[in-house]
Each structure stands twice: as structure tokens, then as C-alpha cells.
Amino acid sequence: MNIAKQITRRVWWLPLVMSAGVLNAAPSDEAWSVWNEAAIDQHVIPRYQTLAEQSAAMQSAVAGYCKAPDADSLSGARDAYVEAMLAWQGIQHVNFGTVLYLMRDSAMQFWPDRKNVGRRQLRAALSYSGGAYDEEYFRDASISVKGFPALESLLFDEAIADKREKFPRYCELMTAIAGNIAQMTDSIAVQWDDARSQYTDAGHNTFFEEPADASAQILKSLVEPLEVLRDTKILRALDESAAESNWKRSESWRSGISVANLSANVAALEALYQGTKPLSVKGLLEAQDQTALAVAISDQFAQIRAHLKTIAEPQAGPLSEAQWQDLNALAGQIRDLNEQLDEAMLALGINLGFNSRDGD
Amino acid sequence: MTEINRRRFLGILTALPLAPYCATATAAAAAAEAPRLASAVSSDDGVHSLLIRRADGQTLFQHPLPARAHQVLVDAPRQRLVVVSRRPGYSLEVIDYRELKALKRIAVTEGGSFYGHAELSADGRYLMTTEASAADDEGRVVFRDVEDDYRVVREIRSGGVGPHELRRFGDTLIVANGGIRTEGREKTNLDTMQPSLVRLDIASGEIRETHRFDETFHQASIRHIDLTPDGAVLVAMQYEGTPRPDTPLAAIQRPGEAMTTLPIPAGVHAQLRQYCGSACVDSSGRYGAISAPRGNQMMFWDLQEARYLGQCMVLDGCGLARGQAAGEFYASSGVGRVYRLKAQTQARERIDKTPSLHWDNHMVNLA
Structure with missing residues (x-):
């Protein structure tokens, strides 16, 4: 059944949710059912499909570089990595x-790989002699060697040409990890065909x-990642001061897209908050007579998005005082958004x- | 009926067990059907309390606590509960569950802190708690004389860092040493942690058996345990290392034998987020249940055969208490629900739903 049909099938009761009669009560089972379907069909599944497509493209581009390594094919492979990683950032919250x-x-x-497990494991993988x-x-x-960080450290190594010389299996491993990502993302997307009805x-x-139980699981993916964004993706690199900061603790410093990752994350959460139809989290809040909160959350998303546009990716290493202050302010905005969404969850029961x- | 009135009303009923009128008989029959469950709970606005509630959702007693609590220990001969504050905990609350009133608050000794769990000696005279010591990293089991106003009378070493749940079997004390050193709630030794399951001779304090996993899995924190009638220990673990599909999360250890993992199907294991919450053995001693609140699962085993039976979904479920029948368990959740579960069929029957009541990690059945 296509998505449009599913929405049409349910749309008859919409006025019930929006009517004054249900103000201030938690959204009905029917409302949550419709929202669940919208969130899965319009947000979750399409984003995994995009990720699978971008990962397949990345696999070809990495294989292309390995077949004919030159500046063009390397930049093609790196660009494809960035596209796939940003697609992952767009669904990482789920x-x-x-x-x-x-x-x-x-x-x-x-x-984060706090103990540098990845580095050790990657070295072992490069000297692996046990077959394909x-x-x-x-x-x-x-x-630690199955996904994006391992591929990033191989593909974005500044001395990639020397490394290929030094480690005969360098390219083979790089292509294999890209292939593993492509295979995993394809399975994640395809298996939603069966998993979909659970939600x-x-x-x-x-x-x-109850429908709201599934909604709560989906909504965890809206609220809880904000703490990861703030604490793990930003504040961990910032530490206590600019002097103690190190952008090498950020998520994608090698490929230079740690800030772009944050933008993709915020855009994804904003889409989950207000991008689904016919019902969105924002709409459900408004139906609960929480319009002021609903709008404040939208505004906060917009402000964070605008702020992120002004932030250039820092160089690896310590941040300047201005960069530190700017990113610290961003972390504060994300904390405020987190609090607003916590409040929204209470309002929605x-x-x-x-x-x-x-x-x- | 308000809570207070209901409490008084029930107080009268329990004071007159043979009262010969219909209302009493009806209430008694209802009581037989719905056992009393006790647990630490928290409310939406962060108020922590001890709750005694019938499995069908009737609150009998709710008593505010100074902090979030963990285990509720039953002292059946005295009809008392000992509510242990969560680590790092600083007080115990003693409750009379017959009269439904708080009796006493016991502060931890200076420099120490409670790890959240307690047990009684065989004669019921001594309360034993796992505690941190100011002197060194090794955990302690502290003995308090129940007959002497819970005065501290003795202290033995737990045999490891960060002891958590403890159980007595005959003259032996079994301690789950989680292995984690903490400052406040921050974990400070995850790279070097060495959890263990220890069987101690209570009289001498000497260690009779120490069980550990292979060094590969030294980050499997052994935290929660329950016992079968023949002294086998059901173990629930939390893995602190890099996630992998074969981490030990559930195990069994029979007296004198090695600790062995219990099977969990790969598809289930992958969903648990390397974290199990409570362990519980049923009334027959044959079936075991372990909760996995981060994976929203309750898992069941036939312990005699060490065979995995299946699982059922319980959102945010953690508390587990045995029911009366073989394979029957009660489960509580942080989102305000209580269920009756059946290990043999993994059937799930919801019997209570009060979303504002966040049932904390552990629950006990007072029958």
C-alpha cells in the first residue's frame, strides 16, 4: 500500500483531533497512530533509503579511486564519503x-572512541593475512573497523598515497569497509518493510x-540526541577553556565536516518535529493548546540552524577564544531546545x- | 476513598484478621488475588518515595524518601521493609508494612556510602549491606544488629571493588562485585575493572569461591543476582566495554562450579544495549527472568536446563518479583505499568497503569 493511500484512509477523523473537544487531553490513540505512520513513512524509511543510495555511491567512488588512484578520483571518493556521512547524520538520531x-x-x-580502539583495530586489519x-x-x-570512522581515517589520511605503498591491502580494506557500510545500510532500509508494522x-x-507507546520510542529519537549533540559532539571538544579544547575530539575532524554534521542533525530533528503530514509533533502540541510552546520550539530550531550557518569548520587542534565562545553558545541553545522538548513531552503525556x- | 482513609481502613482490616463480617471476607479474598508489591518510585516532579501497592493498582502506603532508593528488602518475621538508598546512598529507611508506618531512618557511617542493596542473616538478627569504605577501594559488607537499633557491629571485605547486590544461602554470602570504582556516580576505572561473583563464609568473612569471566570480558559488570532454592545464582550484567555481539549479559553459577553464560539469541542480544537490570528466580526455582530496560525486554530461561525460553516487550521495564505460580513473575516499569508475566509462554498481562508513577529498578512481592 502506498503512503498516500494510507494517509487518505485515516484522514476522516482529523477534525476530531483538532476540535475543541479534545483540547488539553493527551492526543488520542488515533492521533498517535496517524503520527506514527507519518513519522515512519515520511521520515524514517525515506532517510534510510537515501542513506543506502549514498552509501552505494560511496562504495563505487572508493572502488573507482582504488582502481585508478589520482587526484580526481580521490576527491570524488572523498566527496562521496561526505555525502554518505551527511545522509547518516540525517538519520543517526533514530x-x-x-x-x-x-x-x-x-x-x-x-x-566517540575514547580508548583509540579503532586505531589499534585498523592497524591489525591492515596487516590481516587471513583471506578476503x-x-x-x-x-x-x-x-570499530566496520563503519564510517574507520573509512574516514583511511580515506582522509593526508599521506594516503604513501600508506597505499606501505600497506598492500590499504585500498582493499578501504573498499571493503565502504562495501560493508553499503551492505548494512541496504539491509537497514529493506528490513523496514517488515519492521514498519510494529510501529x-x-x-x-x-x-x-498502545499507539502512544510506539510514539514514545520514536520521540526518544527527537529528544535524546540533543544531549549527544551538546555533550559529545560539542562540549567534549571544547573542554573547560579554549586552551584545553581540541577539535580533534569532534566527530569528523579528519573530513572537516563536524559542523556540517551538526547542521544535518538539527535539520533532521527539525523535520521530525514539524515536517510530517497530516500530523506533526508541532501540530499535536498546538492541538493540546500549547501553541506558544510549539512555536517557541520552531523558533529555537530556526535560530540554531541560522547560527550553525555562521560557524566555519575549525581546524584540528585547539580552538580560538572566539570559536570556543561561539560553539559554547551553540551548546547553550541546544540545551534550551532540549528543555523545551522535555516540556513538550510532558504536555503530550x-x-x-x-x-x-x-x-x- | 482518599489514600489516608484507605490506609486507615486497611489498617483496621489487618488488625482484625478474623473479623466475621462480609466486607472483611471480601477484602481478604481480593487480597489473595492481588499481592502487595513494594518498590522505590519517583514522581514526574522528582519526588522519591517507597510505594506499597496491590498488584491491581490500589495504593496502600506511600512514604517520601530523602533520595532515590534502590532495593526494598523484606524482613518478614518483623513485618518490616528496609529501603536502601541508591548509590552513593546515605540512608536506610525502615518501614513497618503491617502497620504501614515508617519506623526509623538510619544514616550511613561516616565516610561510607550504600551501594543500594541489603540482605539479612539466617537468624534475621543482622542486616548486611554493601558499602563503600573511606579507607580503600575494596567494598565492604557492613553488619548491623537489628535488635540493637541497627547499630553497626561488624564489617568484612566484599572481595572486590563496587559491590552491588548480595544474597545469603545458608551460612554463605554471595556478593556481586560490580568492579566499578566511582566518584559520585562517575565511573573511574572502566579500563581496569575486575568484577567478580564471590561466595563468602559469613562467620569468618573468608572467601570460599571467586568467579570471574575471561579477561576478554573483564568489563562485564556483575551487578544483580537472585538465588534458586539449591543455591545457584542467576546473574544479570551490564557491559561497560566496546559493544560486541557476544558479551556476557546473563549467567548462572552453581555452588562449586564455574560461572557460565546463559544463552540469549543474537537478535535479542543486539537490542539490549549491553545492559540488564534485575534478576529474579520464580517460586519453583526452575525459571529465571532478567530485565533489560534499555532494550525494553524481559527474558526468560529454564534454569535447570540453562535453556532460553523467550522474551516479551516491556517498555522501560526493570523491576521483577516472583509470583505464586511456577514461572510467574510481576514486572514493573518506569512508565507506570505493572504486568504479570509467564516464563513458559512469555504471556504478558498488564494489571496496572499509572503513568505518573516511575517504578524504580527493583520490586519485591510481599504476597
């Missing part, structure tokens, strides 16, 4: 569904007792979890 199968969520991007880097190899390999039929299956967030 922490439910098929990305969890076979621990792909960790395998796609093992980061095939499916079996990746099944048993450390998650869209929530309340009528053995997974979720959504509990994101207690034991799962802070247990012993």
Missing part, C-alpha cells in the same frame, strides 16, 4: 528499529500495547523512560 539488528547502530559509527575482507570477516571484526500498527500487535535512562 535509535530504534532495524538499525539495532546485528548491532548495526554501533557498527555504523563507533564514536568479506562478510565473514566483518561478522567477526571489531565494530504503524502499534496497539494491535504484540510489540506495543509522553514518558521517554526512567529506568532505561538512569539505572544502576
Whole structure:
């Protein structure tokens, strides 16, 4: 069944949600069902499809470079990496569904790598003498060599030509990791065909007792990543002062897209907040008589987006005082957005979890 | 009926167990159907309390606590509960669950802190708690004399860093040493942690058995345990290292034997986020359940055969308590729900839903 048909099928009750009769009560089961379907069909699945396409393109570009290594093919491969990584940044916030199968969520991007596991594992992989880097190899390999960070450190190595000389299997491994990413992202996208109904039929299956339970899982992906953006992607690189900062602790310093990653993340969360039809989180809030909050959240997204446009990617190493202050201010804006969205969840009667967030 | 009135009303009922009128008989019958569950809970606005509530959703007693709490220990002969504050915890709350009133608050000794769990000696005389010591990194088991106003009378070494849950079997104390050194709630030794499951002789404090996993899995924090009637330990773990598909998250250890992992299907394991919450053995001793709140799963095993039976989804579910029947468990969740679960079929029946009640990690059945 196509998406348009599914929406039409449900659209009859829409006036019920919007009517004054349901103001100030939590959204109805029907409203959550429609929103779940919209979020999965318009946000989650298309973004995984884009990721799969960009990853396939990246695999070809990396293979192309390895077949005929020159400046053009290298920049083509690097550009393709950036496109695929940004597609991943556009769906990285989703922490439910098929990305969890076979621990792909960790395998796609093992980061931050606080103990430099990746570096050790990558060295071991380069001197591996046990046969092809095939499916079996990746099944048993450390998650630190399966995804984007491993590929980035090979592909964006400044001395890539020397490294190819030094390590005979350099290109073979690089192509294989790109292929592994392409294979994982393809499976993530395809397996949503089966996983979809867990969310869209929530309340009528053995997974979720009520439509709002599935909504809560999806909404975790709207709210919880903001803490990761602030603490892990920004403040970890900033440390306590400009002198102690180091942009090498940012997410994609080698490829120079750590700030672009943040922009992709914020755009994705904004789309999940207000981009789905016929219902969005924003619309559900407005229907709860929370228009001021709903609009304030939209404005905050817009301000963060505008601020990000003015931030140039810093060089690896310590930040200038001005850069530090600017990124610190950005982290503050993200914290404010996080608080607003927490408030929104309360208004919508959504509990994101207690034991799962802070247990012993 | 308001909470207070209901509490008084029930107080009267329990004071007159043989009262010969219909209302009492009806209430007693209802009581038989819906056991009392006790747990630490938190509210939306961050107020922490001890809750005693019938499985069908009737609150009997709710008592505010100074901080978030963890285990609720039952002292059945005295009809008391000991509520242990969460690590780093600074107080114990003693509750009379017959009279439904708070009896006493016990502060931790200077320089120490509670790790969240407690157990009683065989004769019920001594309360034993896992605690941190100001002197060194190794954990302690601290003994308090229940008959002497919970005065500290003894202290032994737990056999490892960061002891968490403890259970007594005969004259042996079994301690899950999580292995994690903490400052506040920050973990400071994840690279070098060495968790262990230890069987101690209570009388001498000597270690009889120490169980660890292979060095590959030294970051599997052994935290929560329960016992079968023959002294086997069901172990629930939290993995602190780089995620991988074969990390030990559930295990069994029989007296005198090595600790061995319990099977978890790969597809389920991948969803658990390397984290299990509570371990619980059923009333028959044959079935075990372990909760995985980050993966929203409750898993079941036939412990006799070490065979995985299946799982069911419980959102944010963590607390587990045994039911009356073989394979029956009660499960609580941080999103305000209580379920009756069946290990053999993995059937899930929701029996309570109050979204504002966040049931904390552990729950106990007072019957």
C-alpha cells in the first residue's frame, strides 16, 4: 500500500483531533497512530533509503579511486564519503528499529572512541593475512573497523598515497569497509518493510500495547540526541577553556565536516518535529493548546540552524577564544531546545523512560 | 476513598484478621488475588518515595524518601521493609508494612556510602549491606544488629571493588562485585575493572569461591543476582566495554562450579544495549527472568536446563518479583505499568497503569 493511500484512509477523523473537544487531553490513540505512520513513512524509511543510495555511491567512488588512484578520483571518493556521512547524520538520531539488528547502530559509527580502539583495530586489519575482507570477516571484526570512522581515517589520511605503498591491502580494506557500510545500510532500509508494522500498527500487535507507546520510542529519537549533540559532539571538544579544547575530539575532524554534521542533525530533528503530514509533533502540541510552546520550539530550531550557518569548520587542534565562545553558545541553545522538548513531552503525556535512562 | 482513609481502613482490616463480617471476607479474598508489591518510585516532579501497592493498582502506603532508593528488602518475621538508598546512598529507611508506618531512618557511617542493596542473616538478627569504605577501594559488607537499633557491629571485605547486590544461602554470602570504582556516580576505572561473583563464609568473612569471566570480558559488570532454592545464582550484567555481539549479559553459577553464560539469541542480544537490570528466580526455582530496560525486554530461561525460553516487550521495564505460580513473575516499569508475566509462554498481562508513577529498578512481592 502506498503512503498516500494510507494517509487518505485515516484522514476522516482529523477534525476530531483538532476540535475543541479534545483540547488539553493527551492526543488520542488515533492521533498517535496517524503520527506514527507519518513519522515512519515520511521520515524514517525515506532517510534510510537515501542513506543506502549514498552509501552505494560511496562504495563505487572508493572502488573507482582504488582502481585508478589520482587526484580526481580521490576527491570524488572523498566527496562521496561526505555525502554518505551527511545522509547518516540525517538519520543517526533514530535509535530504534532495524538499525539495532546485528548491532548495526554501533557498527555504523563507533564514536566517540575514547580508548583509540579503532586505531589499534585498523592497524591489525591492515596487516590481516587471513583471506578476503568479506562478510565473514566483518561478522567477526571489531565494530570499530566496520563503519564510517574507520573509512574516514583511511580515506582522509593526508599521506594516503604513501600508506597505499606501505600497506598492500590499504585500498582493499578501504573498499571493503565502504562495501560493508553499503551492505548494512541496504539491509537497514529493506528490513523496514517488515519492521514498519510494529510501529504503524502499534496497539494491535504484540510489540506495543498502545499507539502512544510506539510514539514514545520514536520521540526518544527527537529528544535524546540533543544531549549527544551538546555533550559529545560539542562540549567534549571544547573542554573547560579554549586552551584545553581540541577539535580533534569532534566527530569528523579528519573530513572537516563536524559542523556540517551538526547542521544535518538539527535539520533532521527539525523535520521530525514539524515536517510530517497530516500530523506533526508541532501540530499535536498546538492541538493540546500549547501553541506558544510549539512555536517557541520552531523558533529555537530556526535560530540554531541560522547560527550553525555562521560557524566555519575549525581546524584540528585547539580552538580560538572566539570559536570556543561561539560553539559554547551553540551548546547553550541546544540545551534550551532540549528543555523545551522535555516540556513538550510532558504536555503530550509522553514518558521517554526512567529506568532505561538512569539505572544502576 | 482518599489514600489516608484507605490506609486507615486497611489498617483496621489487618488488625482484625478474623473479623466475621462480609466486607472483611471480601477484602481478604481480593487480597489473595492481588499481592502487595513494594518498590522505590519517583514522581514526574522528582519526588522519591517507597510505594506499597496491590498488584491491581490500589495504593496502600506511600512514604517520601530523602533520595532515590534502590532495593526494598523484606524482613518478614518483623513485618518490616528496609529501603536502601541508591548509590552513593546515605540512608536506610525502615518501614513497618503491617502497620504501614515508617519506623526509623538510619544514616550511613561516616565516610561510607550504600551501594543500594541489603540482605539479612539466617537468624534475621543482622542486616548486611554493601558499602563503600573511606579507607580503600575494596567494598565492604557492613553488619548491623537489628535488635540493637541497627547499630553497626561488624564489617568484612566484599572481595572486590563496587559491590552491588548480595544474597545469603545458608551460612554463605554471595556478593556481586560490580568492579566499578566511582566518584559520585562517575565511573573511574572502566579500563581496569575486575568484577567478580564471590561466595563468602559469613562467620569468618573468608572467601570460599571467586568467579570471574575471561579477561576478554573483564568489563562485564556483575551487578544483580537472585538465588534458586539449591543455591545457584542467576546473574544479570551490564557491559561497560566496546559493544560486541557476544558479551556476557546473563549467567548462572552453581555452588562449586564455574560461572557460565546463559544463552540469549543474537537478535535479542543486539537490542539490549549491553545492559540488564534485575534478576529474579520464580517460586519453583526452575525459571529465571532478567530485565533489560534499555532494550525494553524481559527474558526468560529454564534454569535447570540453562535453556532460553523467550522474551516479551516491556517498555522501560526493570523491576521483577516472583509470583505464586511456577514461572510467574510481576514486572514493573518506569512508565507506570505493572504486568504479570509467564516464563513458559512469555504471556504478558498488564494489571496496572499509572503513568505518573516511575517504578524504580527493583520490586519485591510481599504476597
